[in-house]
Amino acid sequence: MSVPAVTPRQRRKEARPQELLDAALELFVEKGFAATRQDEIAARAGVSKGTLYLYYPSKEELLKAVIRERLSTEIEAGMQQVRQHVGSNADLLRSLLPRWWENMFNSPASGVFKLIITEVRTFPEIADYYMREVVEPGHHLIGTVLQRGIEAGEFRPINVEGAVHSLVLPMVMLCLHKHSLGACSAIESLGHPHDFIQQHIDLVLRGLEIRDTKPGAAAPRKPRPG
Amino acid sequence: MSVPAVTPRQRRKEARPQELLDAALELFVEKGFAATRQDEIAARAGVSKGTLYLYYPSKEELLKAVIRERLSTEIEAGMQQVRQHVGSNADLLRSLLPRWWENMFNSPASGVFKLIITEVRTFPEIADYYMREVVEPGHHLIGTVLQRGIEAGEFRPINVEGAVHSLVLPMVMLCLHKHSLGACSAIESLGHPHDFIQQHIDLVLRGLEIRDTKPGAAAPRKPRPG
Amino acid sequence: MSVPAVTPRQRRKEARPQELLDAALELFVEKGFAATRQDEIAARAGVSKGTLYLYYPSKEELLKAVIRERLSTEIEAGMQQVRQHVGSNADLLRSLLPRWWENMFNSPASGVFKLIITEVRTFPEIADYYMREVVEPGHHLIGTVLQRGIEAGEFRPINVEGAVHSLVLPMVMLCLHKHSLGACSAIESLGHPHDFIQQHIDLVLRGLEIRDTKPGAAAPRKPRPG
Amino acid sequence: MSVPAVTPRQRRKEARPQELLDAALELFVEKGFAATRQDEIAARAGVSKGTLYLYYPSKEELLKAVIRERLSTEIEAGMQQVRQHVGSNADLLRSLLPRWWENMFNSPASGVFKLIITEVRTFPEIADYYMREVVEPGHHLIGTVLQRGIEAGEFRPINVEGAVHSLVLPMVMLCLHKHSLGACSAIESLGHPHDFIQQHIDLVLRGLEIRDTKPGAAAPRKPRPG
DNA sequence: AATGAATGAGGGTTCATTCAT
DNA sequence: AATGAATGAACCCTCATTCAT
Numbered sequence: 001m002s003v004p005a006v007t008p009r010q011r012r013k014e015a016r017p018q019e020l021l022d023a024a025l026e027l028f029v030e031k032g033f034a035a036t037r038q039d040e041i042a043a044r045a046g047v048s049k050g051t052l053y054l055y056y057p058s059k060e061e062l063l064k065a066v067i068r069e070r071l072s073t074e075i076e077a078g079m080q081q082v083r084q085h086v087g088s089n090a091d092l093l094r095s096l097l098p099r100w101w102e103n104m105f106n107s108p109a110s111g112v113f114k115l116i117i118t119e120v121r122t123f124p125e126i127a128d129y130y131m132r133e134v135v136e137p138g139h140h141l142i143g144t145v146l147q148r149g150i151e152a153g154e155f156r157p158i159n160v161e162g163a164v165h166s167l168v169l170p171m172v173m174l175c176l177h178k179h180s181l182g183a184c185s186a187i188e189s190l191g192h193p194h195d196f197i198q199q200h201i202d203l204v205l206r207g208l209e210i211r212d213t214k215p216g217a218a219a220p221r222k223p224r225p226g
Numbered sequence: 227m228s229v230p231a232v233t234p235r236q237r238r239k240e241a242r243p244q245e246l247l248d249a250a251l252e253l254f255v256e257k258g259f260a261a262t263r264q265d266e267i268a269a270r271a272g273v274s275k276g277t278l279y280l281y282y283p284s285k286e287e288l289l290k291a292v293i294r295e296r297l298s299t300e301i302e303a304g305m306q307q308v309r310q311h312v313g314s315n316a317d318l319l320r321s322l323l324p325r326w327w328e329n330m331f332n333s334p335a336s337g338v339f340k341l342i343i344t345e346v347r348t349f350p351e352i353a354d355y356y357m358r359e360v361v362e363p364g365h366h367l368i369g370t371v372l373q374r375g376i377e378a379g380e381f382r383p384i385n386v387e388g389a390v391h392s393l394v395l396p397m398v399m400l401c402l403h404k405h406s407l408g409a410c411s412a413i414e415s416l417g418h419p420h421d422f423i424q425q426h427i428d429l430v431l432r433g434l435e436i437r438d439t440k441p442g443a444a445a446p447r448k449p450r451p452g
Numbered sequence: 453m454s455v456p457a458v459t460p461r462q463r464r465k466e467a468r469p470q471e472l473l474d475a476a477l478e479l480f481v482e483k484g485f486a487a488t489r490q491d492e493i494a495a496r497a498g499v500s501k502g503t504l505y506l507y508y509p510s511k512e513e514l515l516k517a518v519i520r521e522r523l524s525t526e527i528e529a530g531m532q533q534v535r536q537h538v539g540s541n542a543d544l545l546r547s548l549l550p551r552w553w554e555n556m557f558n559s560p561a562s563g564v565f566k567l568i569i570t571e572v573r574t575f576p577e578i579a580d581y582y583m584r585e586v587v588e589p590g591h592h593l594i595g596t597v598l599q600r601g602i603e604a605g606e607f608r609p610i611n612v613e614g615a616v617h618s619l620v621l622p623m624v625m626l627c628l629h630k631h632s633l634g635a636c637s638a639i640e641s642l643g644h645p646h647d648f649i650q651q652h653i654d655l656v657l658r659g660l661e662i663r664d665t666k667p668g669a670a671a672p673r674k675p676r677p678g
Numbered sequence: 679m680s681v682p683a684v685t686p687r688q689r690r691k692e693a694r695p696q697e698l699l700d701a702a703l704e705l706f707v708e709k710g711f712a713a714t715r716q717d718e719i720a721a722r723a724g725v726s727k728g729t730l731y732l733y734y735p736s737k738e739e740l741l742k743a744v745i746r747e748r749l750s751t752e753i754e755a756g757m758q759q760v761r762q763h764v765g766s767n768a769d770l771l772r773s774l775l776p777r778w779w780e781n782m783f784n785s786p787a788s789g790v791f792k793l794i795i796t797e798v799r800t801f802p803e804i805a806d807y808y809m810r811e812v813v814e815p816g817h818h819l820i821g822t823v824l825q826r827g828i829e830a831g832e833f834r835p836i837n838v839e840g841a842v843h844s845l846v847l848p849m850v851m852l853c854l855h856k857h858s859l860g861a862c863s864a865i866e867s868l869g870h871p872h873d874f875i876q877q878h879i880d881l882v883l884r885g886l887e888i889r890d891t892k893p894g895a896a897a898p899r900k901p902r903p904g
Numbered sequence: 905a906a907t908g909a910a911t912g913a914g915g916g917t918t919c920a921t922t923c924a925t
Numbered sequence: 926a927a928t929g930a931a932t933g934a935a936c937c938c939t940c941a942t943t944c945a946t
Contacts, residue, residue, distance in 0.1 A: 032258055032260055032344060033258075034258055037919065037920085038919075048929060049920090050928055051926080053922080054926065058920080114343065116406065117344070118258060119258075120406045121256055121405070121406060121410065127407055127411045128410075128411065158425060159422075159425055165396060165422060166396060166429050166430070169395060169396040169399040170391060170396060173395040176343055176402070179347070180346045181343075181357070183346075184347065185353045185354065190388070191385065191387070195388070196385075196388045196391060199384060203389065203392050203433035204392070204429055204430065205433070207432035207433030208429065208433075242909095263936065264936080264937065265937095273910075273911090275912070275937090276910070277909080278938095279937095279938070280910075284937085285937070483799065484797075484800070485713075486710055486712035486713040487711075487712040491915080491916095501916090501917090501933070502917085502919085502931070502933065503931055503932075505916095505917070505918080511916070569792065569796075569859075570858070573861055574713065576862045579859055579862035580862075580863065582859070583863050610877060611873075611874075611877055613869070614878065617878070618882070622847040622851075625848075625850060625851045626847075628854070632798045633809070636799065636802045636806075643839070648843060651840045651841075651844075652843070654885070658884070658887075659882055659884035659885030663889050716940075716941060716942085717940080725906080727907085727942090729905080732906075737941065737942095
């Protein structure tokens, strides 16, 4: 049975859009959207300046494509993991979350967070997309887990949204650091980011537990009289 | 009685640098350094384009001045608060931290975080300054408090640096949000940021406490068999 | 028979650098380097402002290219003439020198002298180039001829370098005049510059001759006693 | 008898215009008119930028004043020397000319020649002034001496205007060199400019003499028959 | 008379975009 | 589909000139 003859050139051609997006993402994250030149993107992708315009009609559209492509990939991966997940909800947080995060952190997708922080005010459409496709589903997922925990008496009743943020914001923040300060002066203090994230999630989940506070422990905000 | 001879022109002139810095900060945070035009800054400060150059020799120097001025003000304020603080170390975290953060969050200084994330790779000198003047002293302060707590038996022995980050990163992240997504689509879910920060700190500090885990509570990482 | 595939666009492109250099030389000589605008050069060359930067990375580099190109052309032409020259050394001065000068004078290259006088203090690299490539070889050539004449007893022994300057400086000066005063108010008095140069060279060479001074003629500096 | 009290301030005030002109001349000659900034001139003269405008209404007027002032001084000095001259016409050329030239060469006035060459096309009024006040009287003076020499049988009958140029152009050229190439790389070959000028004038005057050409000497262009 | 802060038109340079090849 | 020369609007920065003090 003959394999369809895929010449190097054809493969190249089909891979083009992805190569362009990769080059663009790298540079947008490194230097910011406004400071990145189309020639640089083209050069890094190994094509000429004009070729860019055969695939994306403007720099701005290229930016949006970069963000959409990376996020939808990442969302899809996350959803897959969740669908395939067997185990308790707590497991979802203790194991799935760090694993998913680490993939993200180690992939170019981590840069997209910086891109969003950086460019969202210039291109507010990005905000809508990001909120709808990433933030809301993600928060919904984690929020649901926490809510179930509360209802099951595992967790103290607290503001669920807040707890989600307590869990998630440092993860996002580490992605940002990776592409800003982390690329200049290492914050060595953090050790391996993965370990930090593990400890962080553990810390927050412990903070959510219901238990008798050991006397003399770090004072709760409103110490009981007596 | 002689009126002090401060003409409008003089008053204007002394206030200039601050007015320029304020206008520049606003715009750099809104649109990014590269996408902000010197004319815009001048216009917002109510002067002509050329006047900018009487005070700052280039756009880049203006950026650095903006960052330095805001951070040094903020550092000074923070140090003041700490120096004047009476009370336990736990108080320092439970009350001083949120209060200091809220000032920051509600002032233009909150934008500086975005500026640093955004521009640090283009101007790596900024990283040095920020690490040396802000990150290190800040982390040292909080780290010391946690370390004392551990030594006093209040807190579980954990990686202190990590705990500092667990406390602080969401605070920084909220500043970033304020000037990016927050300026587009409100993340209403968060309620008042101040309340979230209170809850967050409480959550982390509880997570640090030593206590007997209530049976059935959210599983510790390695559940005992049986 | 296949037509050579030189499209108008290609022809255009190859001719560009020379067209730009020509336009730039004209304007630099007319108005001076600092007072010439890049737009003007572009306009005179029939291209847009940006196109200039495809060929020369800055105004200053354009200046240097202009000077180098013209001088190297001129040097090459002069060397050719000398190499092909048959005849006595005196011929070299009496015929070759005026001929070579006239070519120079009537070509745009004459303006380069003005350019050098005008801009050399601002761009001292030009001095090095000009001295090494033009002044030294030129003076060496003429100096050698005079030296031989002295050794052969044709010429009085005098300071050869000085004699070279006596011959050459008026030739350079005429080039300067052509592009300064000469372009405003004609110095009609000079008649045809070529005739002047002929007479000048003749005058100097006669002044170099050894002969018995006719009694009563213009007093030599140190009249022989009795 | 009391000397009128001239305070330093008054002296200063009266000297102002001259100080400004001196500073302006230096800088215009060094860097060219267009590339010289008013602030620099003011700074070199020790006044503030605004003060310039109290004396000269624009940069262009300042340039013209600079040229006029230096030239009229120089012309006056030259005329004085000629008026006071006693001796033959030949002396006028052999001694007065070099002496007058040396004064010029060693004074800031030498720079004016460069200024004229450089700026005359931008400000053609300068040409009229220079031709009328400097070139014509100067040429007339020298031309008259030569003419008398011809009529007296001292000099060969040649084109007088040309001979004047043969004498004078190298003198001017040396002034130009002093402020262009000479200020970068010395043309050491010339020795002392004064000596060169002496030799040059001698050379030309010898070339003008009537005498029997020594057989075998450098061939005159049109050897007399017989 | 003197200052120097302020202005704003203007010039060098960059770069997104177009289009002939 | 791919190229890269060409364009020209836009931006940073300079500097002659003005004017309130």
